[in-house]
Amino acid sequence: MSTITPCLWFDGRITEAAEFYVGLFPDSRIVAVTHYPEGSPLPAGMAMTADLVVAGLPLQLLNGGPHFRLDEAFSLSVTVDGGQAEVDRLWEALLAEGGSPSQCGWLKDRFGVSWQIVPVELVRLQADPDPQVVARVMQAMLRMRKLIVADLEAAARG
CATH class of the missing domain: 3.10.180.10 (2,3-Dihydroxybiphenyl 1,2-Dioxygenase, domain 1)
Known part of the structure; x- marks a missing residue:
């Protein structure tokens, strides 16, 4: 195999x-x-x-x-099932000692590896059957660096 x-x-x-x-x-x-x-x-x-x-x-x-060199064409995407506290923990740890934030939950760690830190709530909201909800969530996400669960949920509610 x-x-x-x-x-x-x-x-x-x-x-x-x-x-x-x-x-x-x-x-x-x-x-x-x-x-x-x-x-x-x-x-x-x-x-x-x-x-x-x-x-x-x-x-x-x-x-x-x-x-x-490593670049953003390849990233490790982490679906976080632990709420904002776990998003924050991973975000801060991966940025420590020389990492750099990007957009929409992406960052590069101190070794040059690109990561996506994605709260499970975003995955759920992106699958909403209402296209207006999905569009509002997308617009909110596009304005963020680190993804903020409460702001994504607020965008979904309109």
């Missing part, structure tokens, strides 16, 4: 990133870390890959050097 695991290209710091991610989400763990052998493109002994599970998702971090 084949498996698919997202692999994120890093230029260093994969062990630090792996430890940060598994500490942030429940049901997370580092599965394995491999190191470059002698004669490799990067120094022998340096971490080459980190295989981890983050909130149940298998993920691989590759320390491949400066040749490629």
